[in-house]
Structure formats: structure tokens, C-alpha cells
Amino acid sequence: MATYVPNTKEEQRQMLNSIGLNAVDELYSSIPNEVKLKAPLNIPKGMSEMDLSKSIRDIASKNKVFKTIFRGGGAYRHYIPAIVKQVTSKEEFITAYTPYQAEISQGVLQSIFEFQTMICELTGMQVANASVYDGACAAAEAVIMSKERKRKKALISASVNPMTIETIRTYISGTDMDMEVIPTKEGVTDIEILKDRLEDDTACVLIQQPNYYGLLEDGDEIGSILGDKDIKYIMSCNPISLGILKAPSEYGVDIAVGEGQALGIGLSYGGPYLGFMATTDKLMRKLPGRIVGETKDSKGRRAFVLTLQAREQHIRREKASSNICSNQALCAMTAAVYLSAMGRDGLEKVARLSMSKAHYLASRLCELDGYEMVYKGDFFNEFVIRVNTDVDKVLKALENGGILGGYPLGDNSYNNENKGEILWCATEVNTKDEIDTLIQILKEVE
Amino acid sequence: MKLIFERGNKNRGCDLVAECDVPLVSVPAAYERKKELNLPQVSETEISRHYTELAGQTFGVNNGFYPLGSCTMKYNPKINDELAKLSEFSDIHPLQGEDTVQGSLYIMRQAEKYLCEITGMDNMDFQPAAGAHGEFTGLKLICAYHQDRNDSKRDKIIVPDSAHGTNPASASMAGFSVINIPSTPDGLVDVEALRSVVGEDTAGFMLTNPNTVGLFEEDILEITSIVHQAGGLNYYDGANLNAIMGVARPGDMGFDVVHLNLHKTFSTPHGGGGPGSGPVGCKKILSRYLPSCKITEKEGILRFADKDEKSIGRVKAFYGNFLVVVRALSYMMSLGADGLKDASQNAVLNANYMMDKLKDVFEIPFGNGRCMHEFVISLDKIKKEKSVTALDFAKALLDYGMHPPTMYFPLIVSEALMVEPTETESKENLDEAIRIYREVYDNACKNPDGFHDYPLTTPIGRPDEVSAARNPILRYNFSD
Numbered sequence: 001m002a003t004y005v006p007n008t009k010e011e012q013r014q015m016l017n018s019i020g021l022n023a024v025d026e027l028y029s030s031i032p033n034e035v036k037l038k039a040p041l042n043i044p045k046g047m048s049e050m051d052l053s054k055s056i057r058d059i060a061s062k063n064k065v066f067k068t069i070f071r072g073g074g075a076y077r078h079y080i081p082a083i084v085k086q087v088t089s090k091e092e093f094i095t096a097y098t099p100y101q102a103e104i105s106q107g108v109l110q111s112i113f114e115f116q117t118m119i120c121e122l123t124g125m126q127v128a129n130a131s132v133y134d135g136a137c138a139a140a141e142a143v144i145m146s147k148e149r150k151r152k153k154a155l156i157s158a159s160v161n162p163m164t165i166e167t168i169r170t171y172i173s174g175t176d177m178d179m180e181v182i183p184t185k186e187g188v189t190d191i192e193i194l195k196d197r198l199e200d201d202t203a204c205v206l207i208q209q210p211n212y213y214g215l216l217e218d219g220d221e222i223g224s225i226l227g228d229k230d231i232k233y234i235m236s237c238n239p240i241s242l243g244i245l246k247a248p249s250e251y252g253v254d255i256a257v258g259e260g261q262a263l264g265i266g267l268s269y270g271g272p273y274l275g276f277m278a279t280t281d282k283l284m285r286k287l288p289g290r291i292v293g294e295t296k297d298s299k300g301r302r303a304f305v306l307t308l309q310a311r312e313q314h315i316r317r318e319k320a321s322s323n324i325c326s327n328q329a330l331c332a333m334t335a336a337v338y339l340s341a342m343g344r345d346g347l348e349k350v351a352r353l354s355m356s357k358a359h360y361l362a363s364r365l366c367e368l369d370g371y372e373m374v375y376k377g378d379f380f381n382e383f384v385i386r387v388n389t390d391v392d393k394v395l396k397a398l399e400n401g402g403i404l405g406g407y408p409l410g411d412n413s414y415n416n417e418n419k420g421e422i423l424w425c426a427t428e429v430n431t432k433d434e435i436d437t438l439i440q441i442l443k444e445v446e
Numbered sequence: 447m448k449l450i451f452e453r454g455n456k457n458r459g460c461d462l463v464a465e466c467d468v469p470l471v472s473v474p475a476a477y478e479r480k481k482e483l484n485l486p487q488v489s490e491t492e493i494s495r496h497y498t499e500l501a502g503q504t505f506g507v508n509n510g511f512y513p514l515g516s517c518t519m520k521y522n523p524k525i526n527d528e529l530a531k532l533s534e535f536s537d538i539h540p541l542q543g544e545d546t547v548q549g550s551l552y553i554m555r556q557a558e559k560y561l562c563e564i565t566g567m568d569n570m571d572f573q574p575a576a577g578a579h580g581e582f583t584g585l586k587l588i589c590a591y592h593q594d595r596n597d598s599k600r601d602k603i604i605v606p607d608s609a610h611g612t613n614p615a616s617a618s619m620a621g622f623s624v625i626n627i628p629s630t631p632d633g634l635v636d637v638e639a640l641r642s643v644v645g646e647d648t649a650g651f652m653l654t655n656p657n658t659v660g661l662f663e664e665d666i667l668e669i670t671s672i673v674h675q676a677g678g679l680n681y682y683d684g685a686n687l688n689a690i691m692g693v694a695r696p697g698d699m700g701f702d703v704v705h706l707n708l709h710k711t712f713s714t715p716h717g718g719g720g721p722g723s724g725p726v727g728c729k730k731i732l733s734r735y736l737p738s739c740k741i742t743e744k745e746g747i748l749r750f751a752d753k754d755e756k757s758i759g760r761v762k763a764f765y766g767n768f769l770v771v772v773r774a775l776s777y778m779m780s781l782g783a784d785g786l787k788d789a790s791q792n793a794v795l796n797a798n799y800m801m802d803k804l805k806d807v808f809e810i811p812f813g814n815g816r817c818m819h820e821f822v823i824s825l826d827k828i829k830k831e832k833s834v835t836a837l838d839f840a841k842a843l844l845d846y847g848m849h850p851p852t853m854y855f856p857l858i859v860s861e862a863l864m865v866e867p868t869e870t871e872s873k874e875n876l877d878e879a880i881r882i883y884r885e886v887y888d889n890a891c892k893n894p895d896g897f898h899d900y901p902l903t904t905p906i907g908r909p910d911e912v913s914a915a916r917n918p919i920l921r922y923n924f925s926d
Contacts, residue, residue, distance in 0.1 A: 002780035004521050004713070005792045006872035015795055015873060019802040027794045028693055030662045030816065035694045043560050046782025049525050056776055060534035062549035064542070074763055075540050081462050083490050087497040095506030095522050097514055098719040100853075103844050103904035106447075107504030108718035111497075114450050117921040124481045127920050130719065133575035136763040144619075163763040170737070170759035174589050174621030216477050244473050247481045259763070269550045270540030270764025271575065272721035284918065290719065295914035298899070303909040307918060313578070313615035314855070318624040323615035326576035326709070326724075330717030340450050340486040340493050343459040347485065353466050360468035378474050399546070407541050432467040 001046030063269075066404040068434045070361065072382050072425030073212070073407045074135070074161050075270065076262045078240065078350065079429050081341045084264040088334045098290070098326065102305045108329065109304035112292040115336040122242045122339075123256035124249025125278035130290035131332040132324060135259025136164040138275030139206060139236050140171035141288045141322060142255040145279075146204035146232035147177055153201050154179040157189040159211035160236060168206075177203070187213045187375035187384070195225055204232040204255075209248075210241060213423065214358070214382025215375055219251035226252070232283075239263055239276070239335075240427075241380050243344075243351035248278075255279045264338025265331055274331035285311060288322030353428035354381040357435070361426045364439045371442075374421055382425045384409065384418075389445065391420060397445045403438055447503070447905075450496050451922050454488035484924045503905045504718065505849055511871060511879055515820045515852035515864025516610070516658060518688045518710035520793075523780070526714065526773035535772055540764040544749050550768065551748035555741045557725075557775040564778075564786065565684070565704050566697020567727030571736040572766035577685060579761060580705025580724030581616035581652075583737060586758040587703055587728055588650045588679050589620060590735040594756065597677065600649040604673075606635050608658045608856040613683060622649055629858055633659040633812035635669055644676035654683040655699065656690070656818035658856040658864075659811075660797065670700025679703065679732075687711045688868070689794055689819035692787025703728040712774035723770035737761050792869035793819040796876060800867050803880045807887050811859055820866035822859050823851075828887070829861045832894035836861040839886060841908065844901035846882045 007015070016022065028036070047055065069077045088094075092107065099105030099112075112130045119128035132138050143154045154172070156165055158181050165181065172179060182194050182205075189207055198205075205226060209217050219235065226233050232254040237245075240262045248256035260274030261267075279287055285308060293307035313320040342350060358381040365371050370388035387394060391408045398405040406424035426435070473479075488496070505512075512519035530536070538547060558570040574580035585603065592600040603617035604625045614624045627639045635653065644651075651673040656662045663669060670680045682696040682704035688711045696704050708714045709722035716722065728736065735758050739750040781789060794817075801810060801821040808823045825836045840850035840863065852864040867876060890897055901907065 001782055001785050002523075003785055003788065004523060004870045005788060006870065007792065007796075011873050012792065012795060015799045019798055021798075024791045024795065027791065027798060027816075028662075028690075030664055030818075031690070031694050032664060032667065034667060035699050037692065037694060037698070041692050041783040041786065042563050043778065043783040043786070046780055046785040049780065052525060052776060052780045053529065055779060056529045056772070057532065059549045059552050060529075060532045062552060063534040063538050064546035065533050065537050066539070066542070066546075069539055071539055071541055073541050077537070077539070079463065081460070083460075083493055087493070089527075090497065090501045091508040092501040092504040092506040093718055094527065094715045095508050096504050096718040097512070097517050097519055097716045100514075101505070101840070101844065101850060102909050103841070103901050103906055104503075104505035104849065105718075106905050107500035107502065110447070110449065110503075111500055112719075113920075114922070117449075117451065118485060120921045121484050127918075133579060133721075134763050136760070137575070137579075161763070163760060166760040167762060170586065170761055171619075173759070174586065175619075176621075216474075218476075220476065242479065243483070244479055245477050246479050247483075250479070250481055266536040267539045268536050269538040269547065269768040271762075271767040272769060273763070284920070291918075291920060293914040294919040295910045297909050298907040301906055303906045305909045305911050305914050307911065307914040307920075310915070312611075314611035316615070317611050318614035318618040320611070320615040320618075323578040323582060323612050323619050324576075325578045325612050326716070326720040326722040328575070328717075328721045329719030331721060333718070336450075337493065337497065340488055340496075341460050341462060341490065342485070343487045344483045344485045345459055346462055347483075349463045352470065353463065355473070356466055356468050356471045359471045378477065395543075399543075404539060404542060428463055431464075435468070 002049055067402045069404040070424055070426060070430065071404050071407050073423055074163060074259060075267050076427055077267055077429060078262050078427050080264050080266065083341050084334060084337045087337045088330060093330060093333060099306060102303065106304060109292050111333045111336055112329065113294060113304050115332040116292060118336055118339045119276045119278050122239055123278040124247030125256050126281045127284045127287060128276060128278040129287050130292055130329065131327045132275035132277060132289050133328060134273040134275045135236060136167035138257035138277045139164045140168045142234045142257045142277060143168050143204055143206060144171060145255065145286045145288065146234065148203060151201055151203035152177050154203055155182050155194065155197055155205045157182050157207045159184045159187065159189055159213060160206060160208040161212045164236065187215045187377055188217050191218065191221055198231065202231045204234050206234040206236065208236040210238060210380040213375060213384050214379040215377040216380065223252035240351050240354060243347035254283060260335045263335035265334050272328055272331050274328045274335055286321060289324045289327055350428045354426060357426035357430050358383060361424060361435050364435055368442055381427060382423060384421050384423050386420045387422060388420065391422060394442065394445055397441055398438065401441045447499055449922055450486045450488065453492045453496060454486060456487050458487045458489055460490045510848050511875055512849040513851050513865045513867045514849060515866040516685055518866060518868060520713055520868040521870035522713055522715040523777065526776040529776050530769040530772045535769060548748055551741050553772055553775055555748060557771050560778045561706060561725060562727060564691055565727050566695030567704060568730045569733040569736060570725050570727040571738045572723065572725045572771050573737045573762050574705065574724040574726055575762055575767050576720060576722040577705060577707045577724045578612040578616055580726045581612055582619055583726045583761050584681055584703040584705050585616055585620035585622065587732045587735045590758050591679065591732055592649055599647055602647045603649055604643055604651045606653065608858050609652060610683060610685060613652045633661055635663055637665050637668055640669060641672050644672055644678060648673065648676045648678035650679040650681050652681040652683060654686050656686045659822045660817040660820040661813055662818055666699045674700065685710060686819065689790055691790040692783060693790055703732055708770050708774040713777045714770045714773040721767045721770055723767040738765060789869045796867040796869060796871055797821055800865065800876050800880060804883055807884055820864060823863040823865065824859050825861040825863065828890055832890055834890040834894045834897045836863050838897040838900065839863065839890065842886045842897060842900040845903045848879065
């Protein structure tokens with residue numbers, strides 16, 4: 001059995017004796033007998049590191065790693081540079097706690113400050129926080145942040161990722177906020193209906209850009225409708241796309257949020273991922289979560305600290321702007337290293353390649369009999385295709401060829417209407433050969 | 447040191463991405479980015495050295511003693527990190543079909559089984575990403591339970607005044623109002639005070655046990671039964687579970703719902719502020735309301751069951767911080783039942799040993815010389831007599847190359863320092879820490895004036911937090 005207790009049994013006995021005890025059980029004399037466990041835990045005996053390694057690898061081998069992936073839907077396989085993995089494997093970064101003691105935590109604090117700066121740059125916003133749990137939570141926190149005394153209703157576009165919509169619903173249920181989902185027209189937010197729903201009690205409008213179906217929303221039009229209405233404009237965005245697509249600030253957004261997994265974080269079966277949030281100076285003090293600020297130390301040297309803590313739970317308790325304590329600091333650092341390695345040109349290239357490969361994939365798929373684009377709008381690196389054959393059969397054929405095909409929209413817990421529809425995705429890692437192979441396999445599916 | 451933006455130059459960079467092998471597509475003008483994008487333009491050498499320098503200014507568990515009370519900064523076994531990095535975990539798309547993720551489903555099901563056994567709960571849900579997220583989720587379960595019984599007047603959550611700040615914050619986020627009750631002079635829940643506030647509006651009671659002054663609530667059965675009799679539910683904040691694994695279980699104490707911090711008790715690293723993992727466990731009466739779909743087995747194949755119509759709904763995309771769960775399961779498998787209990791016993795032994803060797807000098811307001819896995823020192827006396835505060839004391843410890851205890855928590859102890867050595871420290875490390883604590887105390891008595899200047903040997907001295915908050919600089923300004 002493995003143990004991480006350094007003290008030997010003999011040392012433990014000495015320590016016990018030195019504090020006037022004879023047996024370990026005496027340490028627990030304050031626990032009433034009625035609640036003490038009478039039998040050992042029903043968990044197997046421990047094992048050596050060697051055996052553990054084998055056991056976990058055996059379990060892992062029951063997962064299938066796809067050589068080629070054409071599936072997105074909120075999680076994307078992009079290339080992860082080696083430097084990203086190396087830097088974020090440093091023990092100091094991995095094993096530190098939240099940087100409460102600034103004097104011995106400048107490394108973590110500065111890395112967060114750099115991350116905040118990069119998120120501000122990507123989104124064009126003025127202030128960013130140190131991260132939240134994921135993109136869905138970031139959107140939910142933004143909705144809560146938009147609440148004002150007389151504005152308590154959130155309008156959420158139906159083209160936002162369904163998991164994000166569900167998360168928002170959970171976050172606000174039980175509070176005095178309310179939400180309404182604005183339907184789509186041809187895959188994008190129905191702006192006429194949106195206009196119609198804007199009321200004096202509307203707190204915010206949330207759209208996703210590119211949206212769940214990969215389509216580009218008319219963010220300018222929505223921005224101009226909201227204009228000076230004092231309704232918060234929230235945009236959930238794909239950070240990779242911001243290498244070439246308009247920054248949220250260019251649409252007049254008040255709060256930009258998103259899922260940062262694409263920035264150097266592995267698919268990881270869904271987590272840990274990275275939620276980012278950025279906003280205007282005006283809303284700075286309503287932003288939830290940790291925020292790092294620059295200041296000076298006693299000798300006038302540049303220093304970084306956790307700041308604006310008067311918003312936070314450990315000070316404000318039940319009046320805090322959010323309950324968040326731990327966030328996703330190491331994931332934020334991962335994104336920062338990724339963006340440093342890519343630089344502006346690299347990020348632009350990743351975005352352009354992802355978009356180009358997706359368009360090539362789309363045009364090749366549409367050459368096939370019975371395959372057609374569901375929506376006509378402009379898209380980034382995801383799009384929906386309707387097939388008139390059995391979706392399961394299509395995806396199974398690809399799986400047998402080592403390819404994870406697109407995500408079947410008609411076959412999930414959210415949706416029974418989109419039968420035959422598949423949400424495809426391509427990124428810079430997908431080669432032309434892979435796409436051509438995929439087409440070849442599909443041609444052979446009856 | 448320099449920021450990453452102050453390194454390199456505008457023509458520098460790494461060339462990492464292959465050339466495009468399909469026709470390039472241009473962005474329609476209406477969607478094209480016009481705004482300038484300033485990102486670092488640096489070589490790989492510069493990135494490597496930049497972060498090596500940052501790592502040198504970061505103190506982790508690998509650097510030294512880290513007795514940050516309430517945070518359980520135990521050693522993070524490397525094998526767990528290595529296993530979580532296997533491509534069969536780290537390169538799996540969350541929307542892959544169930545047949546291709548049997549390993550992931552097995553990990554979650556096993557981890558659920560073991561954590562239920564340790565806590566005495568019936569189900570465990572891994573969606574919450576951190577402790578506070580778990581609190582919010584657990585409180586939503588309580589809310590759903592009462593609503594389902596048409597018991598809608600239950601809108602109050604009771605918390606002791608010694609509770610973590612996240613408890614009341616989570617309660618109000620979940621739509622409850624909060625009633626704070628005082629602790630007894632012994633640092634325990636005031637049973638009479640609790641009795642006097644429970645009633646038809648009580649939704650639930652939140653408690654950490656051992657509590658935040660490091661004591662086991664001896665009246666726990668009476669406490670939980672008062673809440674139950676009033677129609678409320680009991681919530682267990684698992685921050686301090688490290689004291690009692692294999693010794694006692696929240697489920698046997700009358701708790702209905704718990705959250706755990708896998709990044710505390712189950713040794714997964716904290717990453718400088720996350721990712722953590724805050725699974726929520728509950729008794730059967732609450733299982734239907736959990737956010738995730740249950741994992742069931744049929745003919746040897748694991749599958750997600752259909753979503754229960756009573757579920758509170760998602761609190762996050764996908765299934766939680768999965769790779770953290772891999773690490774925690776790996777930890778539980780390596781220690782086994784005996785090892786987990788041994789870890790708790792040694793955590794409590796180490797804390798008692800350290801406290802015992804400090805108690806003649808330091809004021810330890812609660813526990814009469816005994817504690818569980820942590821203890822709280824009050825420096826109130828030396829503050830009054832010598833103007834040396836808990837902050838000053840903590841900063842002095844930095845010069846000895848160790849992380850200070852948690853400061854100013856719990857709020858019921860003035861000038862508090864909360865010490866949690868954990869089981870992974872050796873006797874000689876504890877002896878050294880004891881020697882240093884006593885030496886610093888002695889210095890504080892003899893030369894109190896110098897204390898406001900500490901630390902002297904760290905990369906920076908004390909930062910000006912007031913001006914940081916008053917004139918916030920929250921990003922690098924490229925035009926400077």
C-alpha cells in the first residue's frame with residue numbers, strides 16, 4: 001500500500017507519547033461513540049505506485065482516442081505547443097494555493113495579470129477577471145452581474161450552446177431573476193422577436209458569436225438595437241475566432257465571456273476548462289471572482305496583489321457579488337502561455353486555418369448525395385449539415401475509420417427536432433488528407 | 447521582473463502551425479476584426495525563461511511547509527498527475543459516444559462509490575468545479591426538495607458565525623436568506639441558539655465538522671436532529687473532512703448533503719487557485735435532484751441514464767473537472783481503506799503535536815489542549831501589548847521560507863492564525879516549524895518595532911494593497 005505519511009510508526013508513537021497519549025484513538029475522544037465508524041471503510045486495500053499505474057492505465061485503455069476529430073459543440077481539439085505543456089507542469093505552479101501571500105506568490109499573481117491583459121486584448125474590453133469555472137458558468141455569472149433593481153429579466157438567444165442556457169437557468173432559478181429564450185430564424189437570433197421582447201425590466205441580452213451552429217450573428221444590429229437602452233449586451237465568444245473576427249467591443253458589448261479551452265487546454269473529457277469574463281471599467285466592481293491588480297511594494301518595486309476584494313465572499317459573506325473562491329488559475333496560465341507562444345500572427349493563422357478547413361469540409365460534404373447545408377449564413381469553423389441517410393450509420397462508419405464525426409444534433413437530450421442534422425467542426429489540426437479520407441468513407445456508406 | 451509583454455519585439459514569435467493545405471477563406475467584411483490585437487511577440491526561449499522566473503517567485507507545497515488552515519495543503523503525489531495526463535483521458539472529446547468513453551465513465555462511477563463510502567452518502571455528482579460551486583449545488587438540492595414537497599416557505603439557511611465566507615455567499619446566491627448564529631465560548635455550535643432560530647422557515651443548516659476552529663462538534667447528533675425536527679436539512683461543508691476519513695462519516699451524523707474538496711482532502715493539486723473539484727454527495731431523498739445524469743451499468747456497458755425530470759439542471763457544461771476526479775480516484779486506490787484512515791489519523795496527530803509544543807507560549811482559545819486536524823492561535827495579546835498583528839507575524843514567517851497559516855479566519859477569533867500541518871509533514875519539519883514559531887514570537891516580544899517591515903528576503907516586500915484597490919491597474923497598458 002502506498003502512503004504519503006513520512007513519519008514511521010515509531011515516530012508516530014513517540015509523538016503521541018510526547019503529548020501524553022498512548023493510542024491514536026485517544027485523539028478522537030471528542031467524537032461521540034454513536035457516530036464513530038465501527039467497521040473499516042468498504043474500499044479495497046491500497047496498492048503500490050507500480051500497481052496503481054497499471055490499474056489506471058487498464059481503465060484508461062477502455063477510452064478510445066480518435067486520431068481525427070471533426071466534432072466541436074463547445075470543446076475543440078487544437079494544436080497544443082510543447083512549451084505550453086512544459087511550463088504548466090512546473091511543480092510550483094501546480095502545487096501552490098490561491099496567492100493569498102503576495103510576497104511569495106508573485107509568479108502566480110503576475111501570470112494572472114498577464115492573462116487578464118490578454119483577455120482584455122482579445123475581447124477589446126477594459127477589465128477581465130482571473131477566470132471562472134468554464135464558459136457556461138461565465139455566461140451565468142455575467143447574466144447575474146447584469147441584474148439591476150428594476151431590471152431582472154435576461155433574454156437569451158436560442159442559438160447559444162444549450163448547456164450554457166441550461167446552466168444559466170439553474171443559476172438564476174430561485175433568485176428574483178427571470179429569463180426568456182429568444183427563438184432563432186435560419187439558425188441565428190431572430191432580431192425582430194428580440195426587439196419585440198425588450199422591455200423596461202430587461203437586464204441583458206446574451207448571444208453567442210459564432211453561435212452554437214457555427215453561424216455568425218449580426219452582432220452590430222443587436223448592438224444598435226440595444227444602443228443606449230441601459231440593457232447589458234453580453235456576448236459569449238470563441239477566443240480562437242477573435243484572431244480574425246471582430247472583438248466583442250467592436251459590437252458595443254458590455255460583458256464578453258467565453259470558454260477558453262481552445263487556448264491550449266486538452267479536451268480532457270470536458271474539464272478542467274476555463275471560463276473568462278471581461279467587461280467595461282464602469283462594471284468593474286460588479287465583476288465576480290478573483291482579480292489581480294498592479295501596485296508597488298514598500299520599496300517602490302512593481303508588485304501584484306489580489307485586489308477589489310470588497311466584492312468577495314470572504315469579506316462580504318452573504319452580500320458578496322458571487323460565492324466563487326477557487327477558480328481555474330492553472331488553466332488561465334495555460335491559456336496565457338498558449339497566447340504567448342502563438343502571438344498575434346499565430347493566433348490569426350490558427351483562426352484562419354480553422355475557418356478555411358471548415359469551409360473546405362463543408363464544400364466537400366455538400367458534394368455528397370443527400371448532404372446539404374441546413375443554414376445559408378456565414379460561419380466560422382462549425383456548420384450544420386442535414387443528411388438523408390441514417391446518422392448513426394454515418395458516424396459509425398467514420399468511427400471504424402478512426403474518425404470522430406460531427407455531433408448529431410437530433411440525438412441528444414436537448415433536442416428531438418433536428419433529425420438528420422450533424423454539427424461539424426474543423427480546426428487547424430485537420431489536414432486536407434483527413435477531410436478527403438472522410439469523404440471517401442462517407443461515399444461508401446449506403 | 448519584466449512582464450511577458452515587455453520581452454521580445456514586434457517581429458519575433460514562434461512558428462508553430464503548419465501551412466494551409468486547403469483554399470484560404472476570407473472573413474466577410476462585416477465580421478472582420480479591425481481592432482488592434484497586442485499579444486506577446488516572443489521566442490520560445492523567452493517564454494521558457496519568463497515562466498521559469500515566475501516559478502521561482504511562486505511557493506508551492508513542493509517548496510516547503512504550507513500549513514494554510516482550512517485548505518489542507520498536503521503533498522500532491524506525482525503519479526496522480528502523470529496518470530491524469532494519459533492521452534486516453536486528456537484527449538477525449540466530451541461529446542464522444544458512450545461506447546468510446548467506458549474508461550471515463552468507470553472512473554466517475556468508482557470515484558462516486560468510494561466517496562459515498564467515505565462520507566456515508568448514497569450518490570455523488572462531479573459536476574461542481576470547486577467547493578463553493580458544490581455549496582451552491584447542494585443548496586439548490588435543498589431548495590428543490592422543499593419545493594417538491596410544496597413546502598415553499600422554507601427560505602432560510604442557518605450558518606454559524608464561524609462558517610467559511612462561501613457558506614452565506616452560496617446561500618444567498620441560491621436564493622435563500624441567511625441567519626447567522628453565534629458560537630459558544632468553547633467555539634462550538636450554540637445548540638440553544640440553533641433551537642431558538644429553527645422553525646417553519648428553516649430550509650437547512652450548514653456546518654463544517656470538525657468546525658473551523660478545529661474542534662469536532664460533540665453535540666452533532668442533537669444539532670442535526672434539531673434541524674430535522676424543524677423540517678430542515680443538514681448540509682456538510684467538506685473542507686475539513688481530512689480529519690475523519692475512516693473514523694466518522696457525515697452521513698452517520700445526520701447530514702443529508704455534502705460537498706467535498708478533492709483539491710484538499712484527496713490530494714489533487716490546487717494549481718495556484720484552481721482547478722479544484724467540488725463533488726456533491728447526498729442521501730437518497732435528494733438524489734433525484736442532482737445536476738448530472740446517473741451512470742448505470744447494463745450488460746457490462748456503462749451508460750448515462752436519462753435526465754431525471756426533477757433535476758435542478760446543470761451547474762456547468764459537461765461532467766465537471768474530470769481530470770481532477772482521475773487524480774482523486776488514483777489517490778484513493780493507492781491508499782485504500784487503511785491508508786485513508788491512516789492519513790486522517792496522522793493529520794490529527796501532527797496538528798495535536800504542533801499545538802502541544804506551542805501552547806505554553808501562544809494563546810489557543812479553544813479545545814483545552816486538543817484539536818482535530820487544525821488549530822487556531824490568537825495573537826490578540828501580543829497585538830495589544832506590542833502592536834504586532836497576525837499579519838505581521840505571518841509576514842515574519844515568510845523570511846524563514848515557509849508559508850504562513852491562514853490569517854484572520856475564523857472571524858470569531860481576533861488576530862487569528864489557523865494552522866493545518868497535514869499528515870504529509872515529517873516530525874522534523876514540525877519540530878523546525880515549532881522552533882521558528884517560538885523564535886518569531888520571542889522576537890515579537892523583544893523587538894516588536896521591526897515587525898511591520900517583514901518580510902525582508904522575498905522577491906518583493908509588502909505590497910500596497912490600499913492603492914491597488916483605490917486606483918485599480920488590472921491590465922498592462924501597451925501605450926505606455
